[in-house]
Amino acid sequence: xxxxxxxxxxxxxxxxxxxxxxxxxxxxxxxxxxxxxxxxxxxxxxxxxxxxxxxxxxxxxxxxxxxxxxxxxxxxxxxxxxxxxxxxxxxxxxxxxxxxxxxxxxxxxxxxxxxxxxxxxxxxxxxxxxxxxxxxxxxxxxxxxxxxxxxxxxxxxxxxxxxxxxxxxxxxxxxxxxxxxxxxxxxxxxxxxxxxxxxxxxxxxxxxxxxxxxxxxxxxxxxxxxxxxxxxxxxxxxxxxxxxxxxxxxxxxxxxxxxxxxxxxxx
Numbered sequence: 001x002x003x004x005x006x007x008x009x010x011x012x013x014x015x016x017x018x019x020x021x022x023x024x025x026x027x028x029x030x031x032x033x034x035x036x037x038x039x040x041x042x043x044x045x046x047x048x049x050x051x052x053x054x055x056x057x058x059x060x061x062x063x064x065x066x067x068x069x070x071x072x073x074x075x076x077x078x079x080x081x082x083x084x085x086x087x088x089x090x091x092x093x094x095x096x097x098x099x100x101x102x103x104x105x106x107x108x109x110x111x112x113x114x115x116x117x118x119x120x121x122x123x124x125x126x127x128x129x130x131x132x133x134x135x136x137x138x139x140x141x142x143x144x145x146x147x148x149x150x151x152x153x154x155x156x157x158x159x160x161x162x163x164x165x166x167x168x169x170x171x172x173x174x175x176x177x178x179x180x181x182x183x184x185x186x187x188x189x190x191x192x193x194x195x196x197x198x199x200x201x202x203x204x205x206x207x208x209x210x211x212x213x214x215x216x217x218x219x220x221x222x223x224x225x226x227x228x229x230x231x232x233x234x235x236x237x238x239x240x241x242x243x244x245x246x247x248x249x250x251x252x253x254x255x256x257x258x259x260x261x262x263x264x265x266x267x
Contacts, residue, residue, distance in 0.1 A: 061187030186214035
């Protein structure tokens, strides 16, 4: 029988306090950098567990409203259009469902800044617009995970303030504690968080697979260029290929042909 690893945490955190910052809110709150956020809907104080049957984990990175929702403040850059055109949300949902069916952990990564933007890197061209335009503010709709990607009980969130989810967080320590040595990457954008994570995970001796159809960039050209670079340090694959032979629902493409499943909800 597979061993269970408990990686639950309190519903919420307030720095230097045991009191709750929030209860039941879907928004990611400030003050959580490097911490694992537990299930906000667990109001009974019970611990959440994930059955670890393998050494792989799925990272769903920066799939937040400000980045991929049409009403997000970065939508005009092209992320939302690429996500829609390439069916990235459908493929990410597929990866999440297959991971859960295989009893592999699903870890969400969220980028954002506190209300005072004290963590904001003013010299960064990537985050230059964040503070002046009040983008990527933690605790608001902007940094909530897209509602097409609902978290299950116990699925953790890593909050970061830079491109890489390893920088300034406990991600690497947590992965090693849970016995994870292989990462499957999904997220936006391919040329930033996905590329950065793939390279750093490689240097930390993780096996890395990038789910190309569950990632997107500003344009198809930039997406493909990033994948070409990623292929030097990681395996570039698809959701169906990555989960071939794993237990779980049939690929969404097959279900759409056979009519055995209702259409996915619209964003």
